[in-house]
Amino acid sequence: MSFDLAQMDQLAERSGTDAHILVLIEPRDRVTGEIVPMGLWTGDDHQTFTVDGETHLFLGAGNVIEVPPIRAGIGLEVRRHRVILPPMTDAAKLALQVYQAAQARVRVWSQPLDIYTGAPLGTPQRVIKGRLETAPETLAKLGDQSRTELVISSATRPLTFRQPLFKSDAAQRLRDPSDRFREHAASIADRPIPWGQETVVTEQPPPFIRENDPSDRK
Numbered sequence: 001m002s003f004d005l006a007q008m009d010q011l012a013e014r015s016g017t018d019a020h021i022l023v024l025i026e027p028r029d030r031v032t033g034e035i036v037p038m039g040l041w042t043g044d045d046h047q048t049f050t051v052d053g054e055t056h057l058f059l060g061a062g063n064v065i066e067v068p069p070i071r072a073g074i075g076l077e078v079r080r081h082r083v084i085l086p087p088m089t090d091a092a093k094l095a096l097q098v099y100q101a102a103q104a105r106v107r108v109w110s111q112p113l114d115i116y117t118g119a120p121l122g123t124p125q126r127v128i129k130g131r132l133e134t135a136p137e138t139l140a141k142l143g144d145q146s147r148t149e150l151v152i153s154s155a156t157r158p159l160t161f162r163q164p165l166f167k168s169d170a171a172q173r174l175r176d177p178s179d180r181f182r183e184h185a186a187s188i189a190d191r192p193i194p195w196g197q198e199t200v201v202t203e204q205p206p207p208f209i210r211e212n213d214p215s216d217r218k
Contacts, residue, residue, distance in 0.1 A: 004122030007112050015115060021065045022049060022058055022109040022124055023083055023150075025132065027099035038095040040065065040085065041111070051109055051124050059091050067108060070127055076156045081128045083108060083150040092148055096135050104132045106152045130154050 003011065011017070022041045029036050039058035041047070042065045048057050066084040073079065083106075085092055095101055109124035130152040140146045172182040 003112075003125070007122045010112070010115065010121060018113040018115055018118075020111040020113065020120070021067055022051065022111055023065060023085075024051065024056055024058070024107045024109075025095045025101065025104055025150075026106070027095050027101040027104040030098075030100050036095075036099055038091055038099075040089075040091060049109075049111065049120075049124060051107070052126060061086060061089060061091070067127070076159065078157050078160060079154040080133065081108075081130065081152045081154075083128070083152065085148045085150065096148070101132055101135065106130060106132050106150060108152075128152060131157060133157070 020042045022039065024037055024039045026035050026037050028034065037056050039049075039056045040061045041049075041058040042063050043058075043060045044062060045060045046057060047060070048055060064086040068082055068084075070081060071079060095104075106128070107126060108128035109126050111124040112121045113119065114121045132150060133153045134151045135148060136151075137148045138146055167182060169180075169182045169184075172179055
């Protein structure tokens with residue numbers, strides 16, 4: 001993570017820090033299959049931010065988005081981060097229920113603020129990047145607070161997926177139209193495979209003729 005010059009100057013003052021949280025979910029439209037970015041942030045009003053070189057609109061959700069402490073590390077261990085959203089807002093319902101949000105890319109940024117003016121200071125710093133694994137909704141009892149929890153798995157999660165048992169010839173030819181490796185994949189299951197199986201003999205063996213034995217005369 002690299003900080004802007006203005007952010008570094010404020011950190012060097014050791015006068016305190018403040019930041020807003022930006023959450024961007026990228027589900028797919030169930031009809032067209034296109035990705036539809038949905039942004040939320042802890043501000044009160046809708047605002048456009050430039051994050052990772054992209055410009056997105058983030059809807060104001062208020063200071064109710066929570067991000068528990070992030071545990072980082074080196075290695076291929078699958079890490080799961082959690083982002084707590086307010087009870088199902090219209091934007092959250094659209095992203096998680098109307099659109100196809102399973103395994104959607106989710107990114108979270110921290111937008112530092114000027115501690116004197118409260119204005120955004122520099123560019124947002126990305127703190128989480130992964131895929132949406134689950135999004136359980138907790139409906140609280142009267143007097144308690146409901147919430148929606150985004151469980152975001154790290155980039156190593158796809159390494160745990162098993163390869164499919166079968167792959168069609170059409171899928172193989174998408175990589176190379178001349179690749180005929182799986183040409184008979186659809187019909188190979190119907191073909192007899194003699195090796196490794198018991199062979200049934202249908203012909204009758206010739207009759208056994210016993211030669212004369214001198215001991216039979218006794």
